[in-house]
Structures are given as C-alpha cells and as structure tokens.
Amino acid sequence: MPELPEVETTRRGIAPHIIEKRIKKAIIRNPNLRWPVTENMADILKGQVIKGVDRRGKYLLLSLTEGTLLLHLGMSGHLHLLESACQPQKHDHIDILFEGGLCLRFRDPRRFGCFIWTKEAPYEHPLLKSLGYEPLSNDFNGTYLWNASRDKKVAVKNFIMDSHILVGVGNIYATESLFSAGIHPKRAAGRISKARYDALAKAIKAILKHAIEAGGTTLKDFLSSEGKPGYFKQALKVYGRAGEPCVQCGTNLSQCRLGQRGTVYCSQCQT
DNA sequence: ACGAAGCCCTGCAAGC
C-alpha cells in the first residue's frame, strides 16, 4: 500500500533512468483502472520523450514532450523498472518500452490506481487542483492545521487524512503520527490546541521523512530490486498492533473504526 | 457546506 514515502521513493528510483528517454512503444493490457485508460493511450505515448518526473501528494507526474501522465498507485500499485520487457505476470496492466530496451511496468492487482493523460497544465487538472499542502513543505505547520480546523467537528484522524487539507497522509502515517503526538484519533479537529497541532505537524514531517530516508537505502538497487521501496513494518509503533502492549506505557492498544478505516491507538498515551 | 457512507477491486486469512 504505497503512501507518500513509497511514491517519493518510486519517483526517485525511476527518474534518473527514464528522463530524456524516448518511448518506443506502450502496451495497455488492461485499461480498467480507477478510470479507464484512454483508448488511444498507446498512440499518444509513442515517440514522446520523458522530460521530468514529479510528485504531488501520491500522484506521480510524468512530463512528456506533449503533455503529462498522471499516475496514482492506488493501494496495490507498483512501478517496476526492467532492463528488458520480460514475460508479464498477472496484473501487469501497462508497459512503457523505451528506445534502448528499458521497460517501465505498471502493476496494480486491485486496480485502484489510475493512468491519465492530460495536455493541459497538470496542476490545473481537477484531480490535482484542489489538493492541500505538501506535508514536507515549509508552508505546512501546526498553525496551518490549527487555522484549517476551527469549527470542524470531524475526528482529527479523518481531518489529517483529507487530501484537501494536506496530501499524502494515509491510514498508516495518520495512525502513527497521532500516537507520536499523543492525540486521540477520535478527538474533534476543532477542539485541539495550537500547541498540540504544532506537535502533530512535527510528527507528520518526522515520520514521513524517516520513511523516505529508509526507502532511499534501496534506491541504488532500484533497477535490480524490481522497485520494491523499503517498507519497515518494525518501525510501526501502533498500526497493525491492536491488542499488543503500547511501547510507551504497556497498556494494550485499542482499536476502533474511523471513516471506514481501522484505527489503533493507546487509550492512556493519546488524549 | 459539512460530514458520513458508498463504491471500486483482488488477495489473503479465518471459519466451516
């Protein structure tokens, strides 16, 4: 389940290998993603050159000669970079073959991802236009969260997972950062002090940065390692540990559901 | 306008 650190690791992994490479051919095996891949995608991509690889939230932006590819990995998506196009496996929906033999392969078993072509300014695209702050940017801080949360009754966990407020914080990192900041996930967003939002913003930045650095260790092997970003389950203090003892106080961790998502927290440490 | 629920999909784990 790629969250922002995995997407950023993917971006850094593929960028140096594909920038300035010309697309020889694209193969769409299964166009039925979150939104159907446009019918003439293969024709559109053929002959274009990759000019840049950027990220906005969990979206990857591949800048091409004549427009932009917007990719989202959903929750089961992966981009693999292959020296050559070997036999595709189940769920390998899209291949982009470059001159010279390199192959960028999009795999997504659950097909929650997307693969969209736009000729317009990409940041004006409906999917990107109303996205909130980047958590690692300097603009994002506790003051912003505090200001944006006034009068909001929604649970703080749902609040920080709202991509219109800030991007890239999914269930895992929301759960972990609330634990780190000592904030109860069900607390109403509008009833949290500025000081606590300062702590929460710092926690979000620290945890995301740490995960990106951890992923970075696999970057030099991105080609050979099939592009598996480092994902360290042992670094998780609460997510997936319901019923197990809190690492801080030993209390058994509680679980509830918030916005259809499993939520683990410590009833002692998080208030 | 806001908040909550629904929906898309497959793999995996648990239960019978």
Added chain:
DNA sequence: TGCTTGCAGGGCTTCG
C-alpha cells in the same frame, strides 16, 4: 481440502 465469508484500503462520488 475446498469452499465461503470478511476484511483491507485511497480517494472520488453520492447521499443526508
């Protein structure tokens, strides 16, 4: 062993 069932989840969309 082989079924069936339930759950997981990002985020757009719809409903109240």
